[in-house]
Amino acid sequence: MTLEQALAKMNELQAAQQAYNHAMGVLSLDGDTAAPSASAKGRAETMGYLSGVTYRLLVNDEVKEALETILSERSRVTPMQARQAELLKEDYDDSVRIPMDEYIAFSTLVTQSNAVWHEAKLKSDYAAFAPYLEKIIDFNRRFAGYKDATKPAYDVLLDGFEKGTTTEALDPFFSLLREKLTPVILEVASRPEPDTSFFQQRFPLHDQRLFSDKLMALMGLPRDRCGIAETEHPFTTNFNKWDVRITTHYAENDVADSMYSVIHEGGHALYELGTADEIQFTNLASGATMGLHESQSRFYENLIGRSLPFCRALLPLMQECFPQQMQGVTAEQLYAAVNKARPSLIRTQADELTYGMHIAIRYEMEKLMISGDAKVSELPAIWNRMYKDYLGVTVPSDREGILQDVHWAGGQLGYFPSYALGSAYGVQMLSAMEKEFDPWADVEKGDLSRVTAWLGEKIHRYGKLLTPSALLQNAIGQPFDPNFYVEYLQKKFSALYRL
């Protein structure tokens, strides 16, 4: 195969992958947003069929030869072509190392396990879910071995979500969080709670929908390229930079719930919307890693969205949409309310200060699961003990404990640390940004364009063109240092709670 043939083959593969990813992405989005409930079986058939097609598209000798040809002649191809081949080769290797029958067995297991978990969570019945979790752990351990038997299995899994991440790096990271933040968390918990009563009124859904439109405009999300839909659990999905979707969930008795979902998912969306034109319709046209994605979503949600200047920009919009409910509320009261910090049970509802502890617990749990140092039957007790140790809260039921998250039921172990890393990356990015300009006057005026342009320049436009570590380096200009994150939280919450 000549290099020209190899490049043509790679382009053909990517065009096909784009089409299938788009189709499967829309099928999945439709399933979550609009499809009637009985449609699940038919959709599973279609997805199963198309998954088979995409597997065979990638895993065949012609593709292998094409990718190897390109990678052996790096000097004769563009950096973009080299990076495309590199990432495709990684996908190829990951796919080819897992025997097809195990891959199918795992997919089937995950589909079942998801359904069982939904029921088990409703009934707080860990015993029903445990056999599935056990098998999921086994599969993950085995798959990690196939991928790289020379490394500890959990490191291999971490690497799958956040390239280059190891327990060697994460152990001190989470230790630092625990050591430095626990005193703040305890101290804050002893202070009076801010008034959040104005959030707990009736906010009609159609008013909240109009508010989402204003919020998206405030964030600078272009509506001709970014849609919004409603789902039980909010998420962002993207097909190309001209077609990004966020979802939210409206709670009629809590306007802050959807508000911060929209801002968080809006952050993910800005990343995807900001990828460069040149990389569209290739495998580079998407955010680099989960951690970098979370760095963006949590940047907008917390660093911007829960700042006093942003609250000043937000308040008039809220008062426009909810004149009665928000009557007489000041920006300072809003700021205090959106930063209410208390040790709690549910990760997705946790405040900015305690969030990292929820992740630290899951990180320790996952290490135990993969190492086999804890039996699956012992996990709920360990979970509950850790929640007591780390956050001082008593877990009343597995529903509000170990069964709360979908990730393990969905087959994913090693994902959680990305959330905490993303939060920490974001703070260091903000620090770098503040060295170049003061974003807060803009934010207070409700103008995020310079903020988004800066992140776009440093991160968004590259997609997956740069390696994750080069990207992070590009944005923070120095080695990653979690002390930025810890100090930011110490300072913010000390001031808020007058510690």
Next chain:
Amino acid sequence: MTLEQALAKMNELQAAQQAYNHAMGVLSLDGDTAAPSASAKGRAETMGYLSGVTYRLLVNDEVKEALETILSERSRVTPMQARQAELLKEDYDDSVRIPMDEYIAFSTLVTQSNAVWHEAKLKSDYAAFAPYLEKIIDFNRRFAGYKDATKPAYDVLLDGFEKGTTTEALDPFFSLLREKLTPVILEVASRPEPDTSFFQQRFPLHDQRLFSDKLMALMGLPRDRCGIAETEHPFTTNFNKWDVRITTHYAENDVADSMYSVIHEGGHALYELGTADEIQFTNLASGATMGLHESQSRFYENLIGRSLPFCRALLPLMQECFPQQMQGVTAEQLYAAVNKARPSLIRTQADELTYGMHIAIRYEMEKLMISGDAKVSELPAIWNRMYKDYLGVTVPSDREGILQDVHWAGGQLGYFPSYALGSAYGVQMLSAMEKEFDPWADVEKGDLSRVTAWLGEKIHRYGKLLTPSALLQNAIGQPFDPNFYVEYLQKKFSALYRL
């Protein structure tokens, strides 16, 4: 190839077609309901790619051999297998005659043309749409020639939507309508208008959405298998009997608009929802022809939905959702209002009496387009002249004239006559139904189950298993006779307007 191999190949083909049709159907639905406007280009790429794949799935020698093997051994296969092969062979023949590059170009054109038409309609800018229409006409003419060069092109197109239909049959059909109904239309137009003022109030969209839910329940549409979304132009789409979607369009100042869209599309949906389990995930699992589909949608919309008994069932639901707007309105007033008959501009808003004239105009327009007897640039003037001639109305803008319908933008020429045929089929079906039982006592109670069961038994369950003519025969039990339709309209509107 053995018969067993041929049947296996046919099953494999159908499984693949189901998956691709599902994916492309959802992509298209998403494009119409939820996707942001700039997403059109990316979707066109994906649809173009997948169209190519589905073309190659069907058009290859192995498929040809399999289908010919099955069709040559009809005595050894089930009637269902034989019918599947027959329809696939028709599709194969249609496709193989069209060069692949033209097929792909047409699919891409249609996706673009749809988007352009949306804009053009908004701006009443026929000139923007004209180049697309010109290409669509050319493609249709050429495709008709590929399909059967021995027949007039328009007859070939008509046959594609309504098997066996020819201008030879339609010319006298539309002449009959024009001859018999024009006097009634003129006479009715000279009588005082019924009071419809209660429809022209403010009906907030969120109340109308709740009303749609009640209306769907009244029609017996199972919500676990049937969704509803919002589009500019209402339609129904189906992926299998467990996943059918209708769409509607809400006008805040006219509740009847969406109400009859929901009932009309609900009729289409009941057809698809009623196809038998045994034919799901095969090419038989869908309505037989456009005309038969319209016979069902217009059955519910007009024969049921605009009857006095149905108005009696409807009124309490309307008063529940719109207590102020519908206060003091009687069922008789509602019946008179929903049957207001006046020559008008917009087909989808036309009354039952004048509807056929809108179709007659489109039929004549399509004949001119395909014959080439009119230039594309002349079409708006011709349209406007015909509206004057047939209905006595003056078309104020192309938006309310030639740009009003999606069909031509969607690449479909020859579709419109099915609407009028469907209306006529439906009246003859109702006549057959009334010989077996009196549906009106049920309808007045808001119970459509026996009506739907009868149609289900005669039409819905078969999908495409029977030929269209056998199906129609099955329901009406005698030769098709458009006089049933004409007489029904004469009788109904003579009574309503005391002619």
